[in-house]
Amino acid sequence: MTADSRPVRTRYAPSPTGDPHVGNIRSALFSWAYARANGGAFLLRIEDTDRNRLVETSLGAIMESLRWLGIDWDEGPEIGGPHEPYFQSQRLPLYQKAAASLIDKGRAYRCFCTSERLDQMRAAQAAAKQPPGYDGTCRRLSREESDARARREPFVVRFAMDKEGQTVLTDMIRGEVVFENKLQDDFVMVKSDGYPTYHLGVVVDDTEMEITHAIRGDEWISSAPKHIQLYAALGWEPPVWAHLPLIHGPDHKKLSKRSGDTALLDYRTNGYLPEAMINFLAFLGWSLDDHTAILSIDEFKQHFDLARVVANPAVFDIDRLNYLNGHYIREMDDHRWRRTIAEWCEKDLPDSVKRPVEPAVIESVAPLLKERTAKLADIAPMVEFLFSYDAPEFPVETLIERAGDAATAVRVLDVALTSLDAVPDSAWDVPNVEAAIRGMEGALDLKLRKFVSVLYVAEMGRPQGIPLFDSIVLLGRERALQRIRTARLRVG
Ligand code: GLU
Secondary structure: OOOOOOOEEEEEOOOOOOOHHHHHHHHHHHHHHHHHOOOOOOEEEEEOHHHHHHHOOOOHHHHHHHHHHHHOOOOOOEEEEEOOOOOOHHHHHHHHHHHHHHHHHHOOOOOOOOHOOOOHHHHHHHHHOOOOOOHHHHHHHOOOHHHHHOOOOOOEEEOOOOOOOOOEEOOOOOOOEEEEEEOOOOOEEEEOOOOEOHHHHHHHHHHHHHOEEEEEEEEHHHHHHHHHHHHHHHHHOEEEEEEEEEEEOOOOOOOOOOOOOOOOHHHHHHOHHHHHHHHHHOOOOOOOOOOOOOHHHHHHHHHOOOHHHHHOOOOOOOOHHHHHHHHHHHHHOHHHHHHHHHHHHHHHHOOOOOOOOOOOHHHHHHHHHHHHHOEEEEHHHHHHHHOOOOOOOOOOHHHHHHHOHHHHHHHHHHHHHHHHHHHOHHHHHHHHHHHHHHHHHHHHHHHHHHHHHHHHHHHHHHOOOHHHHHHHHHHHHHHHHHHHHHHHHHOO
């Protein structure tokens, strides 16, 4: 409930102009959690009024991202609700009505300026070192003239901003933020195609949909004075605002593609678990207390509170996400873990590998993989070696590089062959294989860690992976020895 005892209603209002990124979904998650923590409703509204920037696949990606994480909406696309439709492009009469009432009140006006004229105006402002902004030419037109020109000329509708004094935003996270009105511009509210801009759309719909808390990213804070003035001019009650902190990269600069700002669903493709992602996003700007680091979605939605969201930028730390993912992988029960391995193997193993993946193989590697997997996409490359007679293809240089030089590679492989050949099939288990390989240290006069990666390459086609002794046992005596012989022949 809100202070005036209306039920809490929050929304996520994405523009379908591309796949949602981490920051967008963090806004969705916090809005959703606030509604859930307060027994309220969470809405999904699609702000699709910028017709030039629409991306066909976005809506699917938005809904898929939310569903993947378990963020459910009570009203919105595919669900409907009392405020249907939830696509702004289907709500144009509402915005036109609001625009008309503002024109009638003298708080908005039609602007007939052509783009050429606006370009000249901006160039002149730049040359005179004046701040950019609409110069008010059409604000001075009489109503009669405006009505007459509207019948024959295209126009946009601008909001007549109050340019005197200050506009004060009271924000749940940022506190009081003061904006100087003289710096404000008569922004476009309705475009020449009749669609509203974001500012009008968001104010009309947050009101009509009875949103009590507008929770959104800090990048929207500069729009707040426009919205506050719009609410006042329309005589409507604004929602409570909460601007969530920006997300920075580890370099404390704006998050970039390189520092992790990619489509949320890319994380799913790369093998992050939804539990890890939720846990990670939850702490981008919020904390439960000063020590809790692991939190489930249920705990999050129960405890989320805007009072514990900080105003300073949050830092996106991929190592933390990897750590959390590893944590949730290790928490998985055996059944789910085996199913996950099977799924990722079926999906990612190269075509040369035979299918279906045998359950017995999965069962035996499952515990070994669990300790070593940071992302599910690591699984197939780590187990590929188990699925064919020969080791996966590898450049012979990889093996020589691991040994240091070709002569050492030959020595390692020869000694390995003799040592392992001495272990009979009936004794082919981890302790015996381990003893045989450790015994090579004396014969080679080399430390285990110096030559172990040569054996990894020979057996698995890659210099590291799941534990070597276990892998050699899993391969079986014949295959393991054959792979060493093949590698030996290839080195020369
Ligand atoms: N349509 C805006 C966006 O794409 C919504 C901003 C808001 O929540 O007010 O993020």
